[in-house]
Amino acid sequence: MSMAKTGKDATDPSQDPQISEKRTPEKMIAFQGELGAYSHMAAKAKFPDMDVMPCPSFEDAMEAVKTGAARLAMIPIENSIAGRVADIHLLLPDSGLYIVGEHFETIRHCLLACRTADETTLNHVSSHVQALGQCRETLRRMGLKPHPFADTAGAARAVAETGDPTRAAIASRLAADVYGLKIIRADLQDEGHNTTRFVVLSATPLDIAAVKGATLTSFTFEVRNVPAALYKALGGFATNGVNMTKLESYYEGDSFMASEFYADIEGHEGQAPVARAMEELRFHARRVRILGTYPLEKLRNMG
Numbered sequence: 001m002s003m004a005k006t007g008k009d010a011t012d013p014s015q016d017p018q019i020s021e022k023r024t025p026e027k028m029i030a031f032q033g034e035l036g037a038y039s040h041m042a043a044k045a046k047f048p049d050m051d052v053m054p055c056p057s058f059e060d061a062m063e064a065v066k067t068g069a070a071r072l073a074m075i076p077i078e079n080s081i082a083g084r085v086a087d088i089h090l091l092l093p094d095s096g097l098y099i100v101g102e103h104f105e106t107i108r109h110c111l112l113a114c115r116t117a118d119e120t121t122l123n124h125v126s127s128h129v130q131a132l133g134q135c136r137e138t139l140r141r142m143g144l145k146p147h148p149f150a151d152t153a154g155a156a157r158a159v160a161e162t163g164d165p166t167r168a169a170i171a172s173r174l175a176a177d178v179y180g181l182k183i184i185r186a187d188l189q190d191e192g193h194n195t196t197r198f199v200v201l202s203a204t205p206l207d208i209a210a211v212k213g214a215t216l217t218s219f220t221f222e223v224r225n226v227p228a229a230l231y232k233a234l235g236g237f238a239t240n241g242v243n244m245t246k247l248e249s250y251y252e253g254d255s256f257m258a259s260e261f262y263a264d265i266e267g268h269e270g271q272a273p274v275a276r277a278m279e280e281l282r283f284h285a286r287r288v289r290i291l292g293t294y295p296l297e298k299l300r301n302m303g
Contacts, residue, residue, distance in 0.1 A: 098205040102200065107196055
């Protein structure tokens with residue numbers, strides 16, 4: 001598929017051939033970043049028939065769904081190497097949106113440069129700080145000086161605009177197509193098990209009755225900073241045999257007097273064991289906020 005290349009059109013979503021001429025909110029999925037970002041790849045992989053809406057920030061992507069400009073948003077929530085994505089746990093509970101799906105995207109970094117460049121001409125490389133860190137050893141062996149950039153796709157766009165054969169960017173294969181860059185090296189990352197988990201957000205929750213197969217329920221809850229508070233809050237999941245696949249703590253605001261937790265469990269509240277466990281959680285927790293119930297991604301079960 002031919003895509004927009006360099007220059008002004010490369011950053012203009014209306015010029016992307018992946019976006020149909022009749023852009024309707026019902027067909028739109030928003031993401032944070034520029035065209036060619038890994039979130040762009042995730043959106044097209046999960047929803048190949050939908051149009052994409054690049055947004056400057058996570059808040060903008062969520063706002064697009066809240067206002068009806070887009071039907072869905074594709075948001076990264078955690079990475080297998082770097083851990084959770086900053087701010088997402090704080091943004092989700094108050095967004096008014098619901099998680100209706102998940103997607104796992106394998107991250108394969110590419111070293112991109114202009115058409116006249118090769119490994120012998122390169123001296124500098126720019127990308128998001130996490131991407132630079134994930135390729136640290138390879139860049140050191142190549143003798144390239146790293147420069148942090150706001151995001152991977154933006155770094156690729158900047159390299160395309162300068163046309164400087166001494167500069168490269170770490171970004172996706174899709175970014176190479178979008179900005180007309182040459183792939184100097186593929187699979188640049190130091191480790192192969194680099195995967196990002198995304199969640200799909202919608203303004204309306206999923207009808208669980210229509211879902212076939214295993215489900216996940218995501219929620220946040222708050223406990224007081226007192227002895228055994230977490231033990232009491234989570235006891236119902238153990239006694240009712242409910243599998244908790246993720247539990248992560250964080251602080252909300254500037255107070256250290258109460259801990260917030262993000263959790264994923266298998267199942268939904270329409271099932272008796274889950275309902276009993278959630279009832280016990282609500283008894284001991286100060287606040288419980290359901291973020292959504294959605295199908296469990298099959299890739300979770302792949303080794």
